[in-house]
Amino acid sequence: MPAVVVAILVFVAFFLGYRFYSKYLAEKVYALDKSKPTPAHEFEDGVDYVPTNKHVLFGHHFTSVAGAAPIVGPAIAVFWGWVPALLWVVLGTIFAAGVHDFGALVISVRNRAQNIGTLASSVINARARTLFLLIIFFLLTLVNAVFAVVIANLFIAFPGSVIPIFLEIPLAIFIGQYIYRRRTSALIPSLIGVALLYLSILLGQAFPIDLSPIASAIGLDARMLWIILLFAYTFVASRIPVWVLLQPRDYINSHQLFIALGVIFLGVLIGFDRIVAPAIASVPEGSPHWFPFLFITIACGAISGFHSLVSSGTTSKQLDNEEDARYVGYFGSVGEGSLALGSILAATAGLGAYTVWQERYADFNTASSGAVGNFVEGVGHFANNLGVPLGIATIFAAVVVVSFAATTMDTGVRLQRYIIQEIGEIVRFRLLARNLTLAAALAVVIPLGLALYPDLAFGRLWRLFGTTNQLTAGLALAVVAVWVFTRNRNPLAQIVPLVFLLAMTTWALFIQLGDFFRAGDYLLVAIDGVIFVLTLWLIIEAIGAFQRARSERAASGTDGGTTGA
């Protein structure tokens, strides 16, 4: 089937989801009221609380939630065929992600723009906040480990991308110094930055960097060496002020995100490539079954718990009126779904021939370790449809993915540092709570150990990441569902994806526990076991919260209190 036809059908489905389902959610489930003052008006200060045009807010929100994660999962999941992956992305975006992101934004707006951690503690109970912090701790550990492996794999598969990525660092620092010190236009420096970055691809292509000789000289393999170097970099990067590197690089990334989206969909349109992957693939004996593993392999792109953190806390402080939550929250998840769609098309229509696809997706380990590379090649092919030479186009795609993944690692390590300090406060371990270097070192060493774990297949690490991300989404959905229920409205829109996600996550964790144990991967057994316990904990807390809400609702008659929070 031509990829462009699939893309059009998916966009039509997204449009219908937005047009009808989000309208139902807005009117019947969240009962949005345009006249109700939002925190942006109530506490308007022009600093954090600013009533913001919905298109401006969407730009801020969407660019923050998009990244490398909705690229990786779908590129792995086409192992089971493009139809199951696509269906989960489409149905997940419409019925799970949209409900989740939109709901997290609404509940935050109705509760003085509090973030989801605080809301979990007030809507469910105080223990839920500890649960939230523990889930986020595991989530960030896995995020950092996963993206270190992704970048290392891309550097090895596409050595031409190393020089552009390393040049991006001084380029970003220079742009930052220029913009912040001279306080001048950001438009031209950022455009020049992007142009120089893409120009450096020629240099990267001429001088590909291969660390294998150095790695073998010190008794490592190239992947291990890259992972160590990447974590050394993030340790330093997480200690330097954000305005030196992290924020200026964003001026380049903000262009890259839209350039990449444009290249993918224009390339699909112009090239009129056909999907070469089977609709439903017959997988080798012993492979993970699509049910339940598809639903944790694609987390971001179908539903991502991280979005509840972005929706609450910051975006909710800028919502001009409640009705805008539909556009910003629901449509934000549609944007992420579109990125996942791009990833599916790149990994199924961008590889050229069925034999190539069959080779790349021969078994689950090959599929998962090479998935991002397949995406990169696919996007390279789409860019080639637009006239960019294939070699350069492929490195361009690798540069985009590595730039996004590196930003995720930079921010992930920083966030993890805070979580570790916060956990230090909870367990009253003062040294951990106060010592920034110790917290930063732990934030780096834990995921580093995981990424370097011997013979660790990337697919296993990715599935663990997926389970924690779905768990975060489950926590947010539980909070929103209880809140909707206590307002005397039907919480089925939250309960269905909540039950489905928790069932798939628990089931997948249970199967993995056995798999890891049989394979002798005891570190993964421990992590999987802890996440399994956290899942059960979440299920118990969610059931308890519903029972309490039910009793309260019964005690107060039919009036569940539709006003206020």
Place this chain on the structure above:
Amino acid sequence: MMHRIILVREWDAQLAASGCCGRLGGENTELGDTETFAANRSEMEAMGEVYRALRAELFDEDVEITVVDPRNMVWLVPALLKDARRRGLNLREIWSQLRRGISYTSIVVDGKVLFNGRIPPVEDAVAAVKKELEISEPDPAVV
């Protein structure tokens, strides 16, 4: 006529393509401290003063005040182009306003950049904006 005032300044913790980690880590989430984005916070607070003063002074005017991050170019570039075209500027002037408008900090009224690079004292900002609004208002005698 509806006027548009755009205040351009960075939001703390706003990061593009960070795989869901953007907008986290500042003061507004549980995952951050006050120091990390201190440089942004001081600019945000300074622009916040201008924002509040403009709100107070122009409360009865037909004015929309928008605060936007300079990295949100997908919105900012078309908005500045649209306003500059509506003002009837020629291509060279449009480019000049666009270039100056998309900077670390700027104040733009109906497509014309009044300040860029530094946030002016509140009184100066309010006076300049009011003056600009008076100029761009059609003369009732003529109309």
